[in-house]
Amino acid sequence: MGYVTVSTKVKRELLEKARRYNVNVSQVLRRALEEEVRRRELEWAVSVMDDISRRAKLEKSSDKVIREFRESRGRVA
Template identity: 50%
Template sequence: MGEWVTTSTKVRREILEKAKEYNINVSEVLRKALEEEVKKKEEEHARRLLDLASKEVAKINTDEVVEELKKWRKER
């Protein structure tokens, strides 16, 4: 893991009181929610990059690649 930092957020007082009443570890809940949101955004970003890469790969003419490989092998 990395270095820990402290952050704060504002919530409605009644929500915090209910969380305490139900023994909810607010820090843990907020930490997990933030981690999940970051993970979700990272996955979305990776999917966009994969989609972009897929579109670029689709532009490659495989026949040309095969011909170039054959030429390269003959030259060796």
């Protein structure tokens, strides 16, 4: 897996505070970006499931299907 450098601008005061509290800025930004991408991927997956559900005229919403799936995984383990 290759890496690229991404830069952003933040207020100087914010960066100074982050340094004062020993915040690893790169790590925080990397984690925030990963979480946002993961959240958007899930939103996309749910919208695709909803679309498939509508086209197949299923009676359950994707939220209900996901909830039931998660509950069933808990019982299997």
